[in-house]
Amino acid sequence: MNSITDSVLLAAQLISRADPELWRIVGLSLRVSTTACAIGAGIGLCLGAWLAVARFPGHGVAIWLVNSLLSLPSVVVGLLVYLLLSRSGPLGELGVLFTPTAMVVAQSILVVPLIAALSRRLVLNGLRDGGDQLRSLGAGPFQSALLMLVHERFGVLTVLLTAFGRAVAEVGAVMIVGGNIEGFTRVMTTAIALETSKGDLPLALALGLVLLGVVGVVNLVVIAMQGRTSLEREVYV
Amino acid sequence: MDMITRRWTLVLLMASLLGLAPARAQDKFIVMASTTSTEQSGLFGHLLPLFKQATGIDVRVVAVGTGQALDIARRGDADVVFVHDTAAEEKFVAEGHSVKRQPVMYNDFVLVGPASDPAKVKGNDIAAALAKLHGTTAVFISRGDKSGTHAAELRLWKAAGIDLATGKPAGYRECGCGMGPALNMGSSLNAYVFTDRGTWLSFKNRGDLVVLVEGDKRLFNQYGVMVVNPAKHPNVKSALAQQFADWVVSKAGQDAIASYKIGGQQLFFPNADR
Amino acid sequence: MSSTLLPPVVEPAAAANADGRAAAAASTLLELTQVGVRFGQVQALQGIDLVLRRGDRLALVGANGSGKTTLLRVLHGLVPFVGQRRVLSIANGRTPVTAMLFQRPFLLSLSARFNVLLGLWLRGVPRDRRQDRCERALRRVGLQALAARPARALSGGQQQRLALARAWALEPDILLLDEPTASLDPSAKREVERLIEALAADGVTVVMSTHNLGQAKRLATRVAYLDAGRLVVDLPVDRFFNEALPSEAARFLRGELAWT
Numbered sequence: 001m002n003s004i005t006d007s008v009l010l011a012a013q014l015i016s017r018a019d020p021e022l023w024r025i026v027g028l029s030l031r032v033s034t035t036a037c038a039i040g041a042g043i044g045l046c047l048g049a050w051l052a053v054a055r056f057p058g059h060g061v062a063i064w065l066v067n068s069l070l071s072l073p074s075v076v077v078g079l080l081v082y083l084l085l086s087r088s089g090p091l092g093e094l095g096v097l098f099t100p101t102a103m104v105v106a107q108s109i110l111v112v113p114l115i116a117a118l119s120r121r122l123v124l125n126g127l128r129d130g131g132d133q134l135r136s137l138g139a140g141p142f143q144s145a146l147l148m149l150v151h152e153r154f155g156v157l158t159v160l161l162t163a164f165g166r167a168v169a170e171v172g173a174v175m176i177v178g179g180n181i182e183g184f185t186r187v188m189t190t191a192i193a194l195e196t197s198k199g200d201l202p203l204a205l206a207l208g209l210v211l212l213g214v215v216g217v218v219n220l221v222v223i224a225m226q227g228r229t230s231l232e233r234e235v236y237v
Numbered sequence: 238m239d240m241i242t243r244r245w246t247l248v249l250l251m252a253s254l255l256g257l258a259p260a261r262a263q264d265k266f267i268v269m270a271s272t273t274s275t276e277q278s279g280l281f282g283h284l285l286p287l288f289k290q291a292t293g294i295d296v297r298v299v300a301v302g303t304g305q306a307l308d309i310a311r312r313g314d315a316d317v318v319f320v321h322d323t324a325a326e327e328k329f330v331a332e333g334h335s336v337k338r339q340p341v342m343y344n345d346f347v348l349v350g351p352a353s354d355p356a357k358v359k360g361n362d363i364a365a366a367l368a369k370l371h372g373t374t375a376v377f378i379s380r381g382d383k384s385g386t387h388a389a390e391l392r393l394w395k396a397a398g399i400d401l402a403t404g405k406p407a408g409y410r411e412c413g414c415g416m417g418p419a420l421n422m423g424s425s426l427n428a429y430v431f432t433d434r435g436t437w438l439s440f441k442n443r444g445d446l447v448v449l450v451e452g453d454k455r456l457f458n459q460y461g462v463m464v465v466n467p468a469k470h471p472n473v474k475s476a477l478a479q480q481f482a483d484w485v486v487s488k489a490g491q492d493a494i495a496s497y498k499i500g501g502q503q504l505f506f507p508n509a510d511r
Numbered sequence: 512m513s514s515t516l517l518p519p520v521v522e523p524a525a526a527a528n529a530d531g532r533a534a535a536a537a538s539t540l541l542e543l544t545q546v547g548v549r550f551g552q553v554q555a556l557q558g559i560d561l562v563l564r565r566g567d568r569l570a571l572v573g574a575n576g577s578g579k580t581t582l583l584r585v586l587h588g589l590v591p592f593v594g595q596r597r598v599l600s601i602a603n604g605r606t607p608v609t610a611m612l613f614q615r616p617f618l619l620s621l622s623a624r625f626n627v628l629l630g631l632w633l634r635g636v637p638r639d640r641r642q643d644r645c646e647r648a649l650r651r652v653g654l655q656a657l658a659a660r661p662a663r664a665l666s667g668g669q670q671q672r673l674a675l676a677r678a679w680a681l682e683p684d685i686l687l688l689d690e691p692t693a694s695l696d697p698s699a700k701r702e703v704e705r706l707i708e709a710l711a712a713d714g715v716t717v718v719m720s721t722h723n724l725g726q727a728k729r730l731a732t733r734v735a736y737l738d739a740g741r742l743v744v745d746l747p748v749d750r751f752f753n754e755a756l757p758s759e760a761a762r763f764l765r766g767e768l769a770w771t
Contacts (some may be wrong), residue, residue: 002563087313087472095472097314098268100301130617136587136610137677138633151619179268179299182281198277199417199442 007205014206015213022181022207026214029187032100032174033167036107040167041160043108046113049145052118052123063120069113074106075172081106082176098179103187106173111163118159123148154226161222168215188214261481266295267270267477269306272317272385274416275460276300278344278435278504284498288484294477303385310463313470316478319485321460322385334462339486342494342505343459346389347437348450350375350429354442358429361452367397374407376428378419388457396455420446433458438499452470460505462486485509533744539599540685540716541608546594547739548581557740559594563685563718565601566712570719570727570748571736574763582665582737583687586718587611596625607684608634614690616674618662623654623673628660630677648680652706657748668699675706679750686710688719692726704730724764728752 014022052065083089085097089148127134134144149156171189178185179196188211195204205222227229243400275281275296285296299309303320310318311334318335320326326338332492337493348358348366358366370377380387394401401409408428412419416436423430424444432440437448450456467475484490498504546554556578563569571579584590587609588598601607612706618626627648631641649655652672659664662673662759670693670714678686688707692700711717721727727734727748734751736744744751744760757762 089469091314092313092472098297102281132589133613133617134633136589136613137630138635143633147574147619150621153620179297179301181297181299184297194277197273197415197417198436199421199440201421201442 004205006202009205010202011213014210024183025102025186025191026210028100028185029168029189029211030194030214030218033086033107033164034185035104036109036167037160037164039104039108040111040115040163044112044163045119045149045156047112047116048119048121049123049149050142052120052127053141053145053150065203066113066116066120070117072110072113073172074110074170075176077110077175077214078106078173080108081173085177096213097177098181098185098187100178102177103174103185107167107170110170111167113157114166116162118162119149119156122152122155122159124151143164157222157226161219164218165215168211239337251476264295264298265293265477267316267474268297268299269317269319270299270301270305270309271319271483272303272306272321273300273387274436275319275321276386276434277417277432278439279434279499280494280497280505284485284490284493287493288481288490292480294480296481302382303388304383310424313465316465316474317481318383318463318465319460321458322388323459323461325469326461326463329463333466334469335466338461338463338484340492341460341462341485341509342507343457343490344433344435344458344505345451346386346431346433346458348429348431349423349437350445350449351427351445352447353445354449356429359449361450363393363450363453363456364397366450367394367399371397371399371404371406372431376408376410376426377406378423378426378428378430379409379411380416380419380431381413382415385458386416386431386433391453415474422471422508434497435504438502438504459508461482473495486488539563540565540597540696542597542599543585544595544597546585546596547591548578548585548590548592555740556585556592559585560740561735561744561745563716565684565716566714566732567716567718568730568732569718570731570734571718571737572724572727572734572763576739577737578740579737580689581740581741583611583689583718583720586685587687595647601684607689608681609685610678610681610683611687612671612674612678612689612691614693616670616677618670618673620661620663622659623662623665624649624658626673627677627680632682634681636681643683644680646743648676651679651709652676653702667701668695670701671699671703672706675703675710681712683715685716685718688717689719690722693722724752735761738763 006076046199047066049189051059051066082097085091085094085102087095087097123145127144130148130151131144134147140144169189171193174180174185174187175190175193178187180186186194187216188207192204192207192211195207196200263325271281277300281296281298285298289295299306301309303322303325306318306320307317307325307329309315310329311332317327318329329335330338348363350358352358356370356373358369360366379390382394391401410422410428412422414422416432417440420430420432420436420440421442422428424442424446429446429449430446434451462485464472464478464482465474467473485494486509491509494505494507495503527606539562541561543559543561544557546561547554559582561582564705571582573579581590585592587597588596598606619629621629623647627645629642631644636644646655649658652675654669654676656673657669662670665673688705691707692703695703704726707717707719711730717730719730731748734744735742735744736746736751736756738759744756752764755761
C-alpha cells in the first residue's frame with residue numbers, strides 16, 4: 001500500500017517538476033504510437049473495406065488470417081521486425097534498427113490487423129443497411145465500402161482509439177527493435193520495464209500513472225471532438 | 238469528394254509533423270551493445286558524456302543480457318561490444334566477429350543474505366560459503382537467465398565442487414529474471430542472493446539483507462571491450478568505435494571509470510594495463 | 512392461390528393499330544421477356560413479360576411477397592435473372608437513366624446537401640454541374656432551408672423528400688419507387704405524392720409499387736397486379752378498377768379496397 005501512495009506523490013512531483021527527461025519520453029511514446037496508428041489506419045481501413053466486399057478464392061483464408069493476427073503478441077512482432085531490419089537481414093541496408101523509425105514500423109504492423117478486422121465489421125454492418133441503395137445509386141463495391149467508413153466515422157474513431165491504446169501500451173516490440181536507448185528510443189513502457197527491473201517500483205508505478213494520465217488526456221480530446229458534432233445528431237425533429 | 242480529400246491531407250500532414258522522417262544532420266554516433274547491469278549501475282551516465290566531450294561522438298547504448306548483446310554484435314547491428322563474460326568474449330574473437338578484445342575494468346560480485354545468516358556463510362571465501370549453503374535449507378535466489386552474472390554464479394558452484402545438475406541445494410530458486418527483480422525476491426523471502434556490487438549499491442529495497450561474502454578474487458567480474466570486425470560487417474563504424482575502445486583503456490578513460498562512485502564507494506576498478 | 516393458368520391480361524396504353532403499335536414501339540424504354548428471378552429455393556418472379564413506355568405511370572400492386580420489390584430491382588438491373596431484359600436507347604442514342612426510391616431511404620450520416628451531391632458524384636456528373644443541379648433539386652422538393660442539416664436528423668417525410676431530390680438531381684428517365692409512402696404520416700404522404708406527380712409531369716416514367724389502391728388510382732395511368740411472382744393483370748388504370756378481373760385479383764382488390 002505504501003508503494004502506491006509513494007507512487008501517486010512521485011507521479012505528481014514528476015509532472016509538476018516538468019522533468020525534461022520524462023517529457024521527452026512521453027513525447028516519443030506519443031509520436032511513435034500516433035504515427036504508427038496513422039500508417040496503420042491508411043493500410044488497415046483500406047484492407048478492412050476491401051475484405052468486406054472482395055470475393056476471390058481464398059478470401060475466407062484472408063479473413064481468418066487477419067482475425068488471428070489480432071492476437072499476435074507484440075514481442076513476436078518485435079522479433080520478426082528485428083530480424084527484418086537487422087544488418088544481417090533483408091532490409092539491413094536501411095540502417096533503421098534501434099531508431100524510432102523501426103519502432104513505428106513494428107507498431108504499424110501490430111495495429112494493421114486490428115484496424116482491418118474491426119473496420120471490416122463496421123463496413124459489413126453498414127452495407128447490411130444500405131449496400132443495396134448505394135449500389136442503386138451507382139456505387140461500385142469498394143466505393144460502397146469506403147462510403148460506409150465515412151458513414152460510420154465515429155465507429156472508425158473508436159477503432160483508431162483502440163489501435164492507439166494497443167500501440168502505446170505495448171512494450172515487447174519497441175523494446176526489441178528500439179533497444180531502449182536512453183535519450184533516443186526510450187518510451188514510457190520501456191522506461192517502466194527498466195525501472196521495474198532495477199527494483200525501483202515506486203518510480204515504475206509513478207511512470208505508469210503518468211502514462212495512464214497521458215492516455216486519458218488523449219481520450220478526453222477525442223471525446224470532446226466527438227461531442228461537438230454528436231450534439232447535432234441528437235436533434236430529432 | 239472535398240471532405241474526404243481534406244481528411245486525408247490532414248492525416249498526411251499530421252504524420253509528417255510527427256517526425257516520421259527527421260533527416261536532420263546527424264551527429265557522429267556509434268551503437269554499443271552492453272549489459273543491463275552495467276547500464277543500471279549508472280556508469281554510462283557518468284562515462285559517456287566525458288567521452289562525448291573528448292571526441293564529439295554520441296554513444297547509443299542498447300542494454301540487454303550478455304548473450305543478446307553478443308548476438309546483436311554478431312549480426313552487425315552494433316559497432317562495439319562492452320560486456321563481462323571473458324569466455325564468451327574470447328569465443329567471439331575466435332569466431333572472427335572482432336579482431337581484438339581489450340580488458341577495461343572489473344567490478345566484483347558479493348553474496349548478500351539475511352543479517353541473521355542462518356547458513357553461517359559470512360567471510361571472504363566464496364567456495365566455502367556456497368558449500369555451506371548447499372548443506373542447508375536456506376533459500377538462494379539465482380537469476381537463471383544466462384547473463385554474465387548467472388554464468389559467474391555457475392562457475393563458482395563448480396569451484397565449490399558442487400554439481401547443480403545432480404544436486405541443487407534444497408532452497409535453490411531460479412527466477413529467470415534480472416538482477417533487480419532477483420534482489421526484490423531475496424528481500425521479500427529473506428534469502429541469499431548472488432549479485433554484482435553495482436546493482437546492490439543502487440538497490441533501495443534491501444529489507445533485512447546485508448553483504449555477507451566479499452573480497453574473494455574469484456568474485457571479480459572482468460569487463461572487456463571489442464570493436465566489431467568491419468571485415469565481417471562493412472557497415473560498422475569501425476573508426477569511431479575504435480576511438481571509443483582506445484579512449485576507455487587510455488588514462489583519461491580509466492580515470493573516468495575510477496572516479497565513478499555511488500555513496501562515496503567506487504564501483505569499478507580499471508585494469509586495462511593487465 | 513396462384514393456380515391461374517390464364518395468360519396475363521395485358522394491353523398497351525396506346526391504340527392497337529399499325530401506326531399506334533409503331534408509335535408505341537418507338538417510345539418503349541424497357542422490355543422484359545419471360546424474366547424469372549430465383550433466390551435460393553424461392554422463385555420470386557416467373558415468366559414476367561413487361562413493356563415499359565415513355566410517360567408510363569405504372570403502379571405495381573399485390574400482396575406482400577408477391578414480387579413487387581423484386582420486379583423493381585430487375586427493372587433497375589440490380590439482381591440476376593433469367594430471360595431477356597432489353598433497355599432501348601432514347602432520342603440521342605443514350606441509355607435511359609434510372610433512379611430508385613426505397614421505402615426507408617438510406618442516407619449517409621452527413622448533411623442533406625451532401626447526400627444529394629453524393630448521388631451526383633457517383634453517377635459521374637461533372638464537378639461544375641453538381642452544385643447547380645443539387646441546389647435546384649433541393650429547391651424543387653422544398654428542402655433548401657434544411658440543406659445543411661444532418662440528413663439523419665430530418666423527419667421521415669423530409670428524408671423521403673430528400674431521397675426524391677437525390678433521384679431528381681440525376682435527371683432520370685425512369686424513376687422506380689418501392690412503397691415510398693408506406694411509413695409516412697398522411698400529410699407527408701401527400702407531400703411526396705405531389706412531388707411524384709410533379710416528376711411525372713416533367714416527363715419522367717414512373718414505376719411505383721404500393722399497398723394503397725387509392726394512391727394507385729390517384730397517380731397511375733396503368734396498374735399491374737402481381738401474385739406469387741407472376742404478372743397476372745396489366746391494364747390501364749380505369750379498366751383495372753372497373754372491369755371484371757381474374758378471381759384472385761378481384762379478391763385482392765376487395766380486400767385492399769376495404770382498407771383504403
